[in-house]
Amino acid sequence: MSETTKTIAVNRDVKAELRRQAEEMRQEFARKGTLIVNILSSPGAGKTALLEATAKHWGDSRKMAVLVGDLATDRDAQRLAPFCPVEQLTTGGACHLEIPLVKDGLAKLGRDDFDFLFIENVGNLVCPASHDLAEHLRVVLLSVTEGDDKPGKYPKMFRTSQAMLISKTDLLPHVPFSVSSAIDDARLIQPELSAFSVCSLTGEGIAEWCAYLERCRESLMARQSEPAAVP
Amino acid sequence: MHEASLVRALLRQVSELLVEHGGESVVLIRVEMGPLSGVERPLVEIAFAEQVDATVCRGAELRIEEVPLSAVCRDCGDEFDIERFRFLCPACDSGRVQVTGGEDFRLLDIEIRQTHEEPAARDMP
Numbered sequence: 001m002s003e004t005t006k007t008i009a010v011n012r013d014v015k016a017e018l019r020r021q022a023e024e025m026r027q028e029f030a031r032k033g034t035l036i037v038n039i040l041s042s043p044g045a046g047k048t049a050l051l052e053a054t055a056k057h058w059g060d061s062r063k064m065a066v067l068v069g070d071l072a073t074d075r076d077a078q079r080l081a082p083f084c085p086v087e088q089l090t091t092g093g094a095c096h097l098e099i100p101l102v103k104d105g106l107a108k109l110g111r112d113d114f115d116f117l118f119i120e121n122v123g124n125l126v127c128p129a130s131h132d133l134a135e136h137l138r139v140v141l142l143s144v145t146e147g148d149d150k151p152g153k154y155p156k157m158f159r160t161s162q163a164m165l166i167s168k169t170d171l172l173p174h175v176p177f178s179v180s181s182a183i184d185d186a187r188l189i190q191p192e193l194s195a196f197s198v199c200s201l202t203g204e205g206i207a208e209w210c211a212y213l214e215r216c217r218e219s220l221m222a223r224q225s226e227p228a229a230v231p
Numbered sequence: 232m233h234e235a236s237l238v239r240a241l242l243r244q245v246s247e248l249l250v251e252h253g254g255e256s257v258v259l260i261r262v263e264m265g266p267l268s269g270v271e272r273p274l275v276e277i278a279f280a281e282q283v284d285a286t287v288c289r290g291a292e293l294r295i296e297e298v299p300l301s302a303v304c305r306d307c308g309d310e311f312d313i314e315r316f317r318f319l320c321p322a323c324d325s326g327r328v329q330v331t332g333g334e335d336f337r338l339l340d341i342e343i344r345q346t347h348e349e350p351a352a353r354d355m356p
């Protein structure tokens with residue numbers, strides 16, 4: 001008997017398998033015409049309120065559903081249930097959602113014929129940024145009470161998002177928050193970031209946000225109908 | 232703090248590789264991280280120390296290679312490292328910057344120990 005050591009080259013992201021599953025689901029929903037939107041923010045920035053306002057704005061004109069993640073309770077699902085199909089995902093203490101939990105939630109919803117599927121992530125500006133949930137669009141909310149210096153402090157979150165919503169703008173007269181500073185700070189990290197201001201309580205900016213979502217979905221569907229590229 | 236779940240995934244993958252290659256034990260696990268990997272080195276080290284002994288990887292050394300955040304400009308093709316998360320091309324000031332390294336948490340390679348029969352023994356009838 002003899003002992004030898006052997007090096008096995010791998011060179012693969014530890015989350016490669018989860019990313020593959022996410023990519024597969026992203027393509028499947030693109031073919032079905034469902035835009036998947038991953039909504040991220042710190043706790044209390046207004047993700048659920050934004051989704052309530054979005055559902056109210058559309059009424060029955062758009063089919064939307066929500067998968068909402070929290071460490072515990074189904075409070076957010078209860079808030080959203082009067083407006084649209086919703087499934088609460090409880091992580092049992094984990095700080096972020098992962099694709100298997102999203103797939104379980106979708107199976108519990110029992111249908112997938114939506115125009116928009118929103119995934120309301122666990123409130124946290126750090127860990128959720130690292131996890132691909134099959135979204136076509138990643139949106140980060142920044143409420144004005146959090147301060148306009150946050151984008152630079154949480155670079156991965158803002159780098160990996162396509163849109164930033166500055167929320168609770170009705171409080172702007174009461175807090176030292178500069179909308180333009182926050183946008184400038186975020187665009188140093190992600191120059192192509194789309195930026196909107198919203199107030200879910202008054203409805204300010206909600207029509208623009210919904211129009212943006214519609215444009216994103218139209219562009220997703222247009223990409224689907226393009227003929228395959230000639231190699 | 233999601234390092235614990237990433238380290239769990241890492242150890243599962245290494246354990247599968249050990250079995251697949253018929254190894255006895257894992258000597259070394261080499262991983263790569265960078266400024267946008269979304270993991271903190273000390274937290275990875277703590278999670279690894281806490282979890283490794285409960286797996287077939289027990290006794291393995293974890294070696295972490297840190298790489299800079301590298302990028303290429305999609306407008307002028309300049310290749311550069313990103314400092315202080317300023318995603319602008321230093322050559323042409325474009326914001327159309329593609330990150331090429333430093334945003335993954337990668338398993339690079341592993342070193343395993345294998346026990347072999349002596350070659351002569353194989354020729355025995």
